[in-house]
Amino acid sequence: MENLDLNLLTALDVLLDEASVTGAAHRLGLSTSAMSRTLARLRSVTNDPLLVRAGRHLVPTPYATDIREHVHTLTRDVQAVLRPRHRELDLKTLDRTFVLRANEGFLNVVSAPLVTAILNEAPRVHLRFMPKTDKDALPLREGRIDLEIGVRGVSAPEIRSRLLFRDTFVGVARIDHSLFADGDISIARYAACRHVAASRRGTFRGPVDDALEQLGYQRTVSVVVPGFPDALEIVRQSDMVTHVPRSCLANLAHDLARGSNLRLFELPVKTSEIAIASMWHPRMDADPAHRWLRDTVQAVCRRLFACYDVCFWKST
Known part of the structure; x- marks a missing residue:
């Protein structure tokens, strides 16, 4: 042979x-x-x-x-x-299940409009959303996940990625919180509050703590929860404050405008932007259906987050 x-x-x-x-x-x-x-x-x-x-x-x-x-x-x-394939993708007859992995905050905001956008074009497609518990690239390599949404980084050398949007942290507290009583929010008054932190790994420390420490301050994190929606619910019913990505607040925009008991504020310390990307294994690059899925996810994110002035678009 x-x-x-x-x-x-x-x-x-x-x-x-x-x-x-x-x-x-x-x-x-x-x-x-x-x-x-x-x-x-x-x-x-x-x-x-x-x-x-x-x-x-x-x-x-x-x-x-x-x-x-x-x-x-x-x-x-x-x-x-x-022979190279040049077949046209027929979305009306496409019968396929796509598995997407993302964290709870992203799914809370994006899952509903994404499902609508996909099923309007491809009614026979099925979607399975999986929780993002780690950054392990093995499920992408083994084909158990078709597309992952998360912080852009190096999970494995061969994994491809496309920038969806850039996010930033914003502070959240109850509207009648004493933090808002005296005008501008100083670093000292912010650090003196009790905080709720969202951490998938259950850690009490994050980027805000690093930024505060560089300026000689330290905050008290009283509660750690798995996701940002949990942190917002605790803040809504307590005197604690938290910080979440602006994208997580897209669903709250109308409520905030109509008088929700939550109030947003700019953090008194600067943290790095968060690059959120879609990630996939290179064997799916040339697959027409997968390419359509990637394009649809990007289009939904751009349309949704641009409406709330969440993202700062930059070229990849």
Whole structure:
């Protein structure tokens, strides 16, 4: 099998169909002498004459007659596998299940409009949303997850990513919190509050603590919850404060405008922007359905977050 030449299969198919070296050469764009050499190679490989002289014509041997249909089927199948695909994606008939992994905050805001956008175009598609408990790339590598949404980073060297939006942290407290009593919020007054932190890993320390420490301050984190929606609910019913990505507040925009008991404020310390991206394994790059899924996720994020002035769009 080391010296297997698939071109011989194509040549054999044409030779058996034409039963003529000259006719086969013309169809394949070869000279008659080159086609004769190819027939000689085929005879050597198969250990059979394949085509023999009968008067002025060539006729197939019993072996050649026996394999003719099989050779034609094999040739067609090989060409179908190796020929680049240019098929059009028919979204109305696309019947496929996509598995997406994202954290709770993202799903709270994006899942409903994303489901609407996808099912409006592809009604037979099924979506499965999975919780994001870690950054392990193995599920993407093994094909258990089609698309992951999260903080852009290096989870594995081969994983592809596309920037969806850039997010920033914003403070949240109850509207009648004493933090708002004396005008501008100073670093000292902010640090003196009791805080609720959202951490998937259950840690009490995060980017805000690093920023405060650089300025000589330290805050007290009294409660740690798994997700940002939990932190907002605690703040709504207590004197604690928290910080969440602006994107998590998109669903609250109308409530805030109508007099919700929550109030937003700019953090008195600067933290880095958060780059949120979609991530996938490179084997899905050329898949038309997966490409459509990636484009749809990006379009929904741009439309949704731009409406709430959440994101600062930058080129990838």
